Amino acid sequence: MPGTPPERIRNFCIIAHIDHGKSTLADRLLELTGAVSAREMVDQMLDTMDLERERGITIKLQAVRLSYVALSGETYELHLIDTPGHVDFSYEVSRSLAACEGAVLVVDAAQGIEAQTLANMYQAVEAGLTLVPVVNKIDLPAAQPDLVAAEIAEVTGLPASSVLFVSAKEAIGIREVLEAVIREVPPPRGSVAAPLRALIFDSHYDPYRGVYVYVRVVDGELAARTRVRLLNTGSVHEVDEVGTFTPRPVAAASLSAGEVGYFTAAIKNVADARVGDTVTLAVGGASSPLPGYR
Template sequence: MGVSECRSPWAWDDGWARTTSAHSTCPAQLGPTTRKAFVPQNLASAPQPGSTEPSIIRNFCIIAHIDHGKSTLADRMLQLTGVVDARHARAQYLDRMDIERERGITIKSQAVRMPWTVSDGPDTGTTFVLNMIDTPGHVDFTYEVSRSLEACEGAVLLVDAAQGIEAQTLANLYLALEADLDIIPVLNKIDLPSAQPEKYAAEIAHIIGCEPDDVFRVSAKTGEGVEELLNKIVSTVPAPKGNADAPPRALIFDSIYDTYRGVVTYVRVVDGKLSHRDRIKMMSTGAVHEMLEVGVISPEPTKAKEIGV
């Protein structure tokens, strides 16, 4: 796993972890280009990594056909939850690769931790932790999507209200159903003059077995309906079922190579907790590593003492 002696898995659900192999001599310091992450003031009062009750965690992903607005919806959620403020906001905030920003498409799944205080319903006033993965929509990255689905309990199925159901809409939906995820159907781009929300809501309802009125109507561009969608995610997606007191277990769903950190691995913590300097074993290879750093993505990498279910 990785090509460098310095190995760094980051953990998700409650974060990331940066590790090194047992015999590595690579220093833990970061390179000169590492910049301090912006942390909005309102996040200081949010549930902290490692001390978050599993009952207030919601793990979900956004799945859709290409160009149906996944990244735009993710941007709007980042703004509404206060993770990104207006000064730092930019289009496709979670797309980090140059080719992604150049072509306007998502290639790598991106995970982010967001606090959300429910504004309607029985949980009004309660702050939850939403762990979201923005997935690619192109057919060539189906495996990337399938790995992300395994780290979630729910999925937002996004459909363009002007184009309707497309090939990858169905392909990703079937992947989510195979993973036994709770599906939240959503029509996006309802602000377009060519939008036909009633027509496509009926088609979606027929496919997934719900009522047309159960299909959310939103505009990621204007923000219409997104707050209600966040409330729906809290009420629909089940909390993770991991045992916080059990020996630690985690699922790797993505990894990248960083010039200064080494291999950074994104994981979903299934049971227990992962702490700084813990030693972990990769079950597929038997390799043992020591974690140099752990933390969360919110939306920039933020260190934490420990991460858990």
């Protein structure tokens, strides 16, 4: 479904301390929107690296498109960009934040706010993201959701009444999270009519297809069979395929302003598609890069 109007797009990530239930919440969002059926559901669907599943921590960024019919009856295209919750991966967090307008802040109802949550939250605020606060694991016997909501209100300045109470494990309050994302997170800014500018925020190597380059299209349109230039390296590539992760890669005709997805272009090495670089058209493209990463 290329060319979704930007006002129907929401780009968001989930930030949380390790073990506060971020991956479980992501799984529930995938289930509720029908991105994966219950039969296909592997616990922690977005965590594809084996090491990740083994240690239960999110390492590799993932970017999944969810099609969600809101209570208003409107269909929205939501891009969930998964971020690592572990302290070692804060660089990957900064990469994913640059592709989003909003962040769902998940805090464990029994543990409360922890140092890493604060660090990631301040990064999100610094990046200009709108926060959607969530207290998770309200099903636990030791849960103190009201206390934790007050704690969140204190550090974020958001009203305690805006904090959502959720149990990702028991699938309680999941729809409310998506409704809050639509209501609170602003749609992406950018112009389809402007020259193509897309931000590279991750990539992974596939032995059959070469490098999958993950991009957030800010302006213009990225289509297959076009020649693109990476502004920082100056290299030119012919795009073989563009598409979105749903969570498996699905080819599309194009990606336009506000959308998140991938492209392949027979790039052989991940180092050739640098995170923070700007993708534009080889001919008639943009002259100034997007603000990259630190």
